[in-house]
Amino acid sequence: MTDPTYREQDLVMLLRRRDRQAYAQLYDRYSGALYNIICQIMPDRELGNDVLQDVFVSIWRKIESYDESKGRLFTWMLNIARNAAIDTLRSKGYRNNKMNREMPEDDAPGIGQTEQPNVDNIGLRKMVNGLKEEHRILVDLAYFKGYTHDEIAKETGIPLGTVKTRIRSALIQLRQMMK
Amino acid sequence: MKLNEYIESGIIESYVLGLASEEERADVEQMCILYPEVLEARTSFENSLENLAMEQAIAPPAALKTTILDALTPVGGNVVEMNGRQETPVRRFSWSKLTAAASVALLIGSVAMNMIQLNKNKALQSQMEASLSAQKTEMAQLETRMKDMKRDMDMMNDPVMVKVVMKGIPAQPKSMATVYWDGKNKDVYVMVNNLPKPASGKQYQLWALVDGKPVDAGTISINSSAGLHHMKVIPKAQAFAITLEKEGGSPSPDLTALYVMGEV
Numbered sequence: 001m002t003d004p005t006y007r008e009q010d011l012v013m014l015l016r017r018r019d020r021q022a023y024a025q026l027y028d029r030y031s032g033a034l035y036n037i038i039c040q041i042m043p044d045r046e047l048g049n050d051v052l053q054d055v056f057v058s059i060w061r062k063i064e065s066y067d068e069s070k071g072r073l074f075t076w077m078l079n080i081a082r083n084a085a086i087d088t089l090r091s092k093g094y095r096n097n098k099m100n101r102e103m104p105e106d107d108a109p110g111i112g113q114t115e116q117p118n119v120d121n122i123g124l125r126k127m128v129n130g131l132k133e134e135h136r137i138l139v140d141l142a143y144f145k146g147y148t149h150d151e152i153a154k155e156t157g158i159p160l161g162t163v164k165t166r167i168r169s170a171l172i173q174l175r176q177m178m179k
Numbered sequence: 180m181k182l183n184e185y186i187e188s189g190i191i192e193s194y195v196l197g198l199a200s201e202e203e204r205a206d207v208e209q210m211c212i213l214y215p216e217v218l219e220a221r222t223s224f225e226n227s228l229e230n231l232a233m234e235q236a237i238a239p240p241a242a243l244k245t246t247i248l249d250a251l252t253p254v255g256g257n258v259v260e261m262n263g264r265q266e267t268p269v270r271r272f273s274w275s276k277l278t279a280a281a282s283v284a285l286l287i288g289s290v291a292m293n294m295i296q297l298n299k300n301k302a303l304q305s306q307m308e309a310s311l312s313a314q315k316t317e318m319a320q321l322e323t324r325m326k327d328m329k330r331d332m333d334m335m336n337d338p339v340m341v342k343v344v345m346k347g348i349p350a351q352p353k354s355m356a357t358v359y360w361d362g363k364n365k366d367v368y369v370m371v372n373n374l375p376k377p378a379s380g381k382q383y384q385l386w387a388l389v390d391g392k393p394v395d396a397g398t399i400s401i402n403s404s405a406g407l408h409h410m411k412v413i414p415k416a417q418a419f420a421i422t423l424e425k426e427g428g429s430p431s432p433d434l435t436a437l438y439v440m441g442e443v
Contacts, residue, residue, distance in 0.1 A: 023251055027244060032236025033229070039237055052239055055245050057285055060251045064329060070208060071195065071221065074229040078198040087289070089217070123235030124228075142198055167191030167198070175192050179226040 086146035345441035387416035
């Protein structure tokens with residue numbers, strides 16, 4: 001049976017050489033998982049497709065900066081995807097275009113989630129929804145909407161220290177759920 | 180046991196999910212190097228996360244694969260502009276130089292995309308063009324900086340380099356810097372992982388401890404954007420340390436202003 005770590009090292013080496021077949025394999029294997037998180041963050045599929053493209057181009061260009069001592073390849077790619085989706089979500093242009101649709105406003109965080117139902121109850125999102133409300137709302141703001149702890153404290157009135165400890169505690173619960 | 184507390188604190192999960200601050204990231208990275216249990220906890224969570232994401236994968240539209248793979252091939256400069264739909268993005272990929280700095284071109288492309296989405300108005304489009312050309316200049320500057328960073332990284336990964344992690348003294352727990360010492364020609368480089376910004380008139384100075392005596396290895400200018408600072412040549416040393424001295428450095432170290440230290 002192939003040891004997955006061994007395969008990942010090989011793949012990374014090929015990616016660093018800009019081997020196009022390796023990128024095709026990367027796409028085949030991981031695009032769905034990355035698209036998953038992108039869709040969970042931004043409901044607009046059209047923009048989601050653009051973000052997915054940005055993400056793969058980003059991986060192609062930044063592969064030299066992937067440091068295996070800091071984590072697995074998928075973690076690195078997932079964070080690229082998450083950041084790209086959040087950046088697009090928070091860009092002014094996107095918000096202006098979506099103003100006639102229902103969207104959670106900045107000053108009313110966590111109120112009403114209008115994402116397409118088929119992404120609302122799967123994966124990480126489903127697990128987060130399984131947390132106690134006081135934890136769910138913080139993880140949602142921090143992970144899916146990209147707010148910093150400072151911003152969350154200001155928006156919710158919860159003290160900064162409490163925001164951090166609650167998020168940490170929520171993450172430990174998620175870890176248990178994911179096992 | 181403190182290690183168990185660390186592993187149960189959630190900081191590792193926060194790191195993996197990209198929610199940790201810069202300081203916290205440096206901390207977790209250091210702990211992973213020092214403690215296999217911490218590394219194991221991190222890898223385990225990463226695997227769970229990957230499995231979860233893979234299980235719940237959503238297939239993107241099939242046509243997207245070709246578009247995306249095509250976008251990975253360097254061709255001539257390519258500006259695609261589509262009018263007629265409100266949310267259509269403009270993609271601008273400048274392929275003239277495929278260097279490590281090419282990620283900046285992507286940044287410009289996505290900035291351009293955001294601006295087009297604001298308004299189809301032609302006046303705004305010409306505003307965008309003016310701004311894009313200003314950004315091109317910035318990109319050239321950033322490209323140089325990225326080239327430097329790549330050179331630094333290549334150097335750090337060179338097996339001839341001896342890496343000396345200098346941890347913060349108890350009064351400076353978050354401080355950290357790393358020396359890269361060329362085993363062949365004895366050049367010393369230092370990377371500042373985390374040091375507080377010095378007050379004006381003060382400057383950090385690197386010392387090599389040679390047979391019990393501190394030897395000046397050069398001053399470090401925190402403001403420069405360099406990742407790796409090129410220091411003096413040090414033929415022999417048992418340890419390295421950084422103190423905060425007056426600007427310009429001192430002939431001998433002020434040991435009350437010691438920040439980080441590490442043994443070779």
